[in-house]
Amino acid sequence: xxxxxxxxxxxxxxxxxxxxxxxxxxxxxxxxxxxxxxxxxxxxxxxxxxxxxxxxxxxxxxxxxxxxxxxxxxxxxxxxxxxxxxxxxxxxxxxxxxxxxxxxxxxxxxxxxxxxxxxxxxxxxxxxxxxxxxxxxxxxxxxxxxxxxxxxxxxxxxxxxxxxxxxxxxxxxxxxxxxxxxxxxxxxxxxxxxxxxxxxxxxxxxxxxxxxxxxxxxxxxxxxxxxxxxxxxxxxxxxxxxxxxxxxxxxxxxxxx
Numbered sequence: 171x172x173x174x175x176x177x178x179x180x181x182x183x184x185x186x187x188x189x190x191x192x193x194x195x196x197x198x199x200x201x202x203x204x205x206x207x208x209x210x211x212x213x214x215x216x217x218x219x220x221x222x223x224x225x226x227x228x229x230x231x232x233x234x235x236x237x238x239x240x241x242x243x244x245x246x247x248x249x250x251x252x253x254x255x256x257x258x259x260x261x262x263x264x265x266x267x268x269x270x271x272x273x274x275x276x277x278x279x280x281x282x283x284x285x286x287x288x289x290x291x292x293x294x295x296x297x298x299x300x301x302x303x304x305x306x307x308x309x310x311x312x313x314x315x316x317x318x319x320x321x322x323x324x325x326x327x328x329x330x331x332x333x334x335x336x337x338x339x340x341x342x343x344x345x346x347x348x349x350x351x352x353x354x355x356x357x358x359x360x361x362x363x364x365x366x367x368x369x370x371x372x373x374x375x376x377x378x379x380x381x382x383x384x385x386x387x388x389x390x391x392x393x394x395x396x397x398x399x400x401x402x403x404x405x406x407x408x409x410x411x412x413x414x415x416x417x418x419x420x421x422x423x424x425x426x427x
Contacts, residue, residue: 173401176201179252180399181245183235183292184262186213188362189311192388193259193395198226200396202257205248207233235262235288241295255299257399260289261311263330265364267323278326285330289337293352306350307399308341310334311391312410314356318418331356335410342408351407353398358414360386381416381426 180197184190186208198204198221206221206228208214214230221228229251233244249255263285268277289310300306315321316328317335335354342352359365359376365385366373377385394411397403412418420426 172200172397174201175257175399177203178256179203179205179248179254180257180259181205181207181231181248181255181292181296182259182261183207183233183288184311185259186210186217188364189357189360189388189391190259190261191217193261193311193392194228195221195224195226196389196392196396197257197259197399198224198228202227203252204228205244205252205255206230207244207262209234235260235292236283238291238294241291245295245299249299254303255296256303256305257307257309258292258296258300259309259311259395259399260292262288262292263311265324265327268326269323270325273326281326282330282333285327286333286337289334293341297350300350301348303350305401305404306345306348307403308345308350308352309395309398310338310352310354311395312354312356314358314412314414314418317356317410318412339408346407349404351398351403353403353406353408354410355391355394355398356410356412356414357391358386358412358417360388360391362388379417379420379423379426380414381419384415386413386415 180202182194185194185206194204206214206218211232218228218230231244234240312334313331316331394413
């Protein structure tokens with residue numbers, strides 16, 4: 171059993187929906203003080219209120235990961251409210267579909283600035299407080315798309331997720347002297363609002379490629395992040411956990427039982 175997170179404060183970016191909301195809910199259930207961060211403060215407050223109704227401790231904070239100033243203000247506000255920051259779950263991300271032929275520089279920049287540069291800004295903003303923590307934890311929400319697999323229309327997304335992992339490995343060297351670890355969870359197909367919008371045909375076709383024959387739940391990612399944030403994971407840094415139901419294993423559909 172993992173050491174409870176009571177008294178620890180976690181910042182979750184992109185926490186108003188999807189995987190981020192799942193992470194926030196699970197961490198709150200394990201006793202952490204949860205900072206629900208979103209660009210939309212009204213939606214963040216709704217998510218925080220839901221956590222409080224379920225007996226957890228949560229507050230909503232506005233924050234745009236593409237702006238360092240916004241992230242610094244958010245981190246300062248969280249530290250003032252909860253007395254510090256112990257864990258950062260850098261989760262905010264976007265995944266618009268666009269072919270290479272049609273992709274504009276604005277589309278490329280939106281994805282890279284949100285997914286890759288956004289992780290940098292969130293970490294830079296939280297670092298002064300993580301240094302003061304008993305043990306600091308940073309968990310990135312990466313993806314199998316980019317680092318391991320590819321998907322037509324998501325070349326910019328794949329590039330951003332691979333960039334996160336390259337950043338992570340060098341960042342781990344800089345953070346280790348402060349007893350801060352940085353690791354990543356790499357989700358496969360997870361049932362979020364964004365996936366639902368792609369339609370039943372997409373969901374069913376993806377489920378057919380997964381050995382476990384189902385799409386993952388947000389809680390599947392949240393519990394992997396919870397482990398990496400735990401006291402027990404103190405000797406793990408610059409590592410990844412793939413959470414995909416075995417999706418990347420088969421060489422082809424013929425390999426599936």
